[in-house]
Amino acid sequence: MPGASALRQRPDAVLTPRDATAALKAAIGTGVRAQDPSASTAATPVLAIEHVSLAFGGVTALADINLDVWPGEIHAVIGPNGAGKSSLLNVVTGLYQPDRGRVRHGGRPFAHVPTARLARLGVARTFQNLSLFKGLTVLDNIVMGLSAEVRSSFLGQIFGVPAAAREERRHRAAAGEIVEFLHLTEVADRTAGGLPYGIQKRVELGRALVAKPKLLLLDEPMAGMTLTEKRELTGFIRTARDTYGTSIVLIEHDIGVVMGLSDRVAVLDYGRKIADGTPDEVQADQAVIDAYLGVAHDVDVGGGI
């Protein structure tokens, strides 16, 4: 792991300004994190992908991928369209079963990750295409992020037994905090389906964050956003990591965002991992330049809409 500790020392990227709240929270977060980098390295990775291969009817999507994500780390995965990035996330979340290899969540190995238990394993994700529950309000969408913690039965909910009512209040309060954090107060009571794209993306982040996951998987969270929206979202992501100590796997086409935000960057090409290191290392890697960076500028167009 040559890059890991080196990365820790790297100052915050200058790319995006942060607002006051975020700065405050970041200060707390970085403080905790920066104190003992060696402790982090000693711990098990939050996510370990071990020799994962996946093919669809003869077409290789992933070939012998290995990837570790350490606590508190923002780890980007980049690559041209069709390189296998989304397939990788789908393997990690159990939507696909790999043909070979294992995925470890917090040290527990899975040949096929049980999607239904993902949230209880402390994993949350967003999707490339919008995956909000369009018929629910913004607040309700975010409350849904706590689904895995619901204990009350539907009868309890209908008849409003105290435990169910308490649970509902607790979850609403937690969602309320996220709403404030993501500056969604204005739209909290509106139906998600009718909101602008950028806001929906933010709501989706909120839904993933509300459970304070150990590992957050973001699949092209910036796709189709304006520059301002991207900056804003970058700030949110970083703050989230800093506040909750969440490890983040980020799939993103915008190289500027990736390089500024990530601690480490893995590069996929035709299902193989061709590089994994600090942004600087990756940017200097000849294989990456050949395979990917040369075409980077036209990848971003309409990527994930």
Place this chain on the structure above:
Amino acid sequence: MSYLKHLKSAVIASAIAVGFALPAAADEQYFPLQSYRVGPYAAGGTGFFGGFIDYLNLINIRDGGVNGVKLTWSEGETQYEVEKGVEVYERLKNNPGVAAWNPLSVGIAYAMIDRITQDKVPLITVNHGRTDSTDGRVFPYVFPLLLNPYSETSGIVNYIAGKLGGQDKLKGKKIVVLYHGSPYGKETIPIYKLLADKYGFEVQQIEVPHPGNEQQSQWLEIRRAKPDYVVLRGWGVMNPVALKTAQKVGYPVDHIVGNVWSNSEEDVIPAGDAAKGYVAITTQASGEQYPVVQEIVKTVYGAGKGNLEDKKRIGSVYHNLGIVNGILNVEAIRIAQGKFGHRTLTGDEVRWGFEHLQLDAKRVEELGAKGLFHSINVTWKNHEGDGYVTFQQWDGAKWNVVSDWIAPDWALLRPIIEKSAAAYAAEKGIKPRTSEEAPVTTN
């Protein structure tokens, strides 16, 4: 049917809808008709209600009503659906001078039993309906006139016995009953078993799932069973398909005997040549040679007031059933008028008329219906009236009567009916009448 008539009933209906009740118009007896001229059973509905209306028209035009009391009616379309029938009932029941209800639908009839009993208006279910309503002690207002399903079963078995050369010849024979997969179809299962035990023939009863447009497997079973006769207790599209499929498996069509719901032109025409030679039970012969039908042709259709759009259907099975039904209703009113006076009668008074509806062969002939139907003898206990049945054979173009009038074995069936009626009375907490003297509500 005049425009004014319609307008009037519309006005009445809307008046009732907003909560007014018009006073009874003088000297009119009203028939609310839950007809069905659309939907899967429209052919039967247009024929039956056409015949009924034609007869009412005949009475109005020829006789100026029943002893001067005009007959009126209005129709509500039900499409043979129970809830539409109920809606029509609720809509039309407050019209003045309701004589009787004639839904020609088992489902609608059932939904109405409670209602008409409460409203004290007779419910006529000619040739169909609830078998145990034959017991007038428990069902004072329900009249399954001429033929209930049990009598039909007995009549069919008696006919087959006749063909074989006597009831003793039934012994050791095999009869398959092919029945429609519905409560209607299943109703006679125990009666066939009973008769099989009594006469010593073997009966196999095979169900055809609704709607019955596929009967390959059933007929292959029949082919394997090699029965002497097949009884078709069908309904709608099931009948022609049965005849077609019988032909396909090589079963002789003249050994198939249809029940009362498998006996119309609509049941055989679609089967084409496969139906030639098919025999079916009926309570009323078809054809237009009977005087009363001729009078309808002359008087009603001659005046351009005929109800059937297609004049070729005059004298068809359903049309003649409608006419017979008209005769029975009108005569019940006439008989009741004899007791209560020549005026608009209450439903309860008409009920009294039905309970004394006794038309012997002579009276039937006077009515111009000799040969059309045999006779009827309704009493307060017996609401069916011991109708005789006959059998008709389809020759590819029309039905021809091929048997005498046959009497079902009423005495054998009566105890079963009474038992069923008693169970109903117990379930509903009804105290059966013990004499004719039921309280008659008059105006």
Place this chain on the structure above:
Amino acid sequence: MFDYQFFLEVLIGGLLSGIMYSLVALGFVLIYKTSGVLNFAQGSMLLFAALTFVSLVERGVPFWGAFAATLGVMVLLGVAVERTILRPLVNQPPITLFMATLGLSYVIEGVAQLLWGTQVHGLDLGIEDSPFEVYGVLISQFDLFAAAVAGSLVAAFSLFFRYTRIGLAFRAVADDQYAALAVGLRLPRVWAIVWTAAGVVALVAGLLWGARLGVQFSLSLVVLKALPVLVLGGFDSIAGAIVGGLLIGAIEKLSEVYIGPYFGGGIEGWAAYVVALGFLLIRPAGLFGQKLVERA
């Protein structure tokens, strides 16, 4: 002792009935493939076609004249449906379109009966329906004829879709509507053609079924026989409709004869559904479905 001859007879009878189901299912498949909608009006179209045909014949129009005229009517109907229903409802969810086809079935049934009356008609296609025996097994001539017609119809459609431009467009739309639109295919035209094709299928199925049942209102109920075929064979597979029909026909008859008696008979109505469902639970992709394709 097991009666093999009887078994064979039931089996063959079932397969031949099954072909008749396939014929109805085919109309569903054509429309589902291109517009993603379960066209519940298929039954009414069948009724309408048969009723129009038989009414023309009864009014003295010769067989092929009536056939051509009915064909013309079905083409008009197809175009009209595209104009008045599909086009305004483009981009609406499948369930909305489904309900629209239910509404359409009301309209077609109403128009059919208004035009031609509610009488039942016999329909004689001039095919002898007396059975002949092969080694003691009865086979219906009419059923063989129907099977031959159904077979040629499927063959004709397969050739049409494989070798004509319109067929290519059809397959493109079936594959991916969005992409087809993107490359400039005119969806309305494809839809109109497909509905017309479904109308033709309805006519042929209507005549064959009409000859069996008589031409009457209940004719529209034959769609209920086609639905389990669709579940089993896949809503979007022509081959599935054929094989599914054969399977359902055979299973239905065999289960009625051999399992039915244990339940008191009459299980045909739902046995086909249960078999189709059971099959899907084991193999969710259906007979001819592809891997990972969700049945949606």
Place this chain on the structure above:
Amino acid sequence: MATPVRNTLLVTPERLGVLLLLIVAYGVIPVIGTGYLFDAILTPFLALSLAAVGLNILTGYAGQVSLGSAAFLAVGAFAAFNFNLRVPGLPFVVSIVLAGLTAAAIGIVFGLPSLRLRGFYLAVSTLAAQFFVQWALTKFSWFSNDNPSGVIDAPPLTLAGFAFTGPIGRYLFSLTIVVVITFAVTRLIRSQTGRNFVAVRDHETAARVIGVPVLGTKLVAFGISSFIIGVAGVLWAFAYLRTVETGGFNIDRSFQILFIIIIGGLASLRGAFLGAAFIVVFPLILSRTGAALFGGVFDSGVLEMSQRIGIGALIILFLILEPRGLSALVDRVWDWVRPRRAAALGGATPRSFFIRKLQPKGRT
């Protein structure tokens, strides 16, 4: 706390409207209504509304299309009859609850295919329930107390010792049950379970990832929906028709209920009532005006046929003009009256089977 202000208000226009409706339904209509209004219009309207509320939970909220609703109506009706008949002294309310539970159990069984199937495949497979239930109820005469005709008669309606007789009684009985269940449903759809329904409908994968028990949610939806439809079946059979025969619970009835929720508006309780009103009342109006205007010109068959065409055409027209249903139409009118509410009502169009077809195929 970002809890929206609107929810905490005790008096909202909506609540006021509902209160007003209840006052009219309980206080005014029983006084001014006629027997025809109760027995032929309001009671069937209430029963169908309740069935539509039930189906809306399954189809509108949870996104699982069912064409088998009539089967659950039948199960409810026959179960209530049998509980009432076979357990002496059982209060009728308990019979109703048990009938609902029976329907729910059967609904869950027939909901099992939903774990593997979607869209039209699921829709068609629910027909299995339709045909099986109808067959079983006809086949086994025990269900109809061995009545030779397979038709059963309604027991008297009692609620807490009070017997509801007569048109008004039956109406009030139905109304009370509908109000109680609808109130419970409003609570349900605002609860976590209600959100789960919408989540499964709108994005099943996302729902699974965040820990929504997808399979359980679908089965709960089938169960609750069938429970309510079963109770609606009790009302249909015992308060409205007062007789029960299997023939009335056919596929056309299932379609009718589906029509109600589509026309009323999916995922809208108000829509269920609006749709039921439309389906019950509209054909009557059409039929009455038709008969009044053209009764002399055409025979009643022609009129009925024309009405059938009219209803069909109207349904299509309606789907074209307002695919989100009467409920959305009411919202539009409301917005027009109260413009400032407009912003709060976004497009709540459900996803997947319910949203438009043209979508790029993503790789996720």
